[in-house]
Amino acid sequence: MHLPPPAWPIDFRITLLRATLYVLFIGGIAQGAYYEALYFPSVRFTELGFTEFAQTLTLASCCGLLLYTRQVIKVFPNVTLLLFAFIAASLVREQDYFLDVYVADNSWKVIVALIIMPTLGWVIYQRRHFVAEFAHYSNTFAFGLFAGGVLTTYVFSRLYGRQVFWRAVLDDSYVRVFKDVAEEVAELLGYSLILFATIELLLLALRISKAQRARS
Template identity: 35%
Template sequence: MFLLRSFIYLLFLASVAYLIQLEGFALKQQALYSEHTLTEHMQEGFTLLSCVLFCYASRINAQLKIAALLLATLSALMFVREFDSYLDLYVFDGAWQSIVYAILALTAGYLIRHRGTVYSSLTAYARTPSYGICLSGVVTLLAFSRIMGKGEFWHSVMGENYMRVVKNIIEEGIETLGYALIFIAAVELVLLCRKAVTQQHTALTEL
């Protein structure tokens, strides 16, 4: 089963890479890799799906509830940030910041009420395969993509031939990989929680 799952993830990430390239193949020198592109929409989709999956995991596993909710919150914040242009345009300027602050306030209040179980839940999550994948995705997204997307680096490499689109492709491509890894981590967590529920049900049936 693990070989099939590995192959599915391989195909998934290969498909993500191909979809990132589609804009370049279609628009060639006119490709910008900025807002309102397929790459950007993939990022939004991955964050939304990750949020939904983490929320689902929190509902079916009491031990991992806090950890899953924190990951759902992180995914929600990422989704709002990626959706900022739409919110500013169709709601009001600065809407995404207001939503972020509201989510953080609600999460902080929840953690305060359940502060006795936060550490144990996070420790339990750190022992799961999902943790390593999620951590890799977060580091890829928040650190690696930012370092590789530094304009000074690309100006240094390309000099007078600097093309912003090259920097955008690298940065947005790595960001999308980070989001995809977090999505895989969410899938893995749901599968783990579903397996635990099934085993618990089986154990109760055998009693």
């Protein structure tokens, strides 16, 4: 069967390079978690540890990349806005401990609502444009990575990190740190996939923008 060439092709060597960098990144966060457990026992897998900090940095990087894609490259403006709101809400949720301590209890929920509600209203208002953009985005590698990241972070990590599961595995040897390690490291992996998806979306937007300029 003859298939048409992709609208915005990716060079194989560049794809291989990106894949290598992603593998190194995953290896880096795994090693970081290992060093956290080995050298920082007082803060390991808490809000002050490497894993939580890496989660925050990863989500903040995603937000920056999405804003750049939307505001500077100006490709997929409605899709990137919705993705930004989702990731920004996750970033705020990750700061719940600090917001509860230094601002007010459950203040993170107010901030998340202030992010999500206006964004949903705008996307609904622009629903025709959003659907047209999503039809392109949903058929990309970036979307597949994003979906994988969401499933890893918001489904798998929650189920894998259940206390009842680790009590069943460890029986009388159960210590809470096992649950915390399982959940937090799985979350960081999911956030890393979301970061890769955001990078891929940015690169896709650059290729689309270049193709548009070439036609004009």
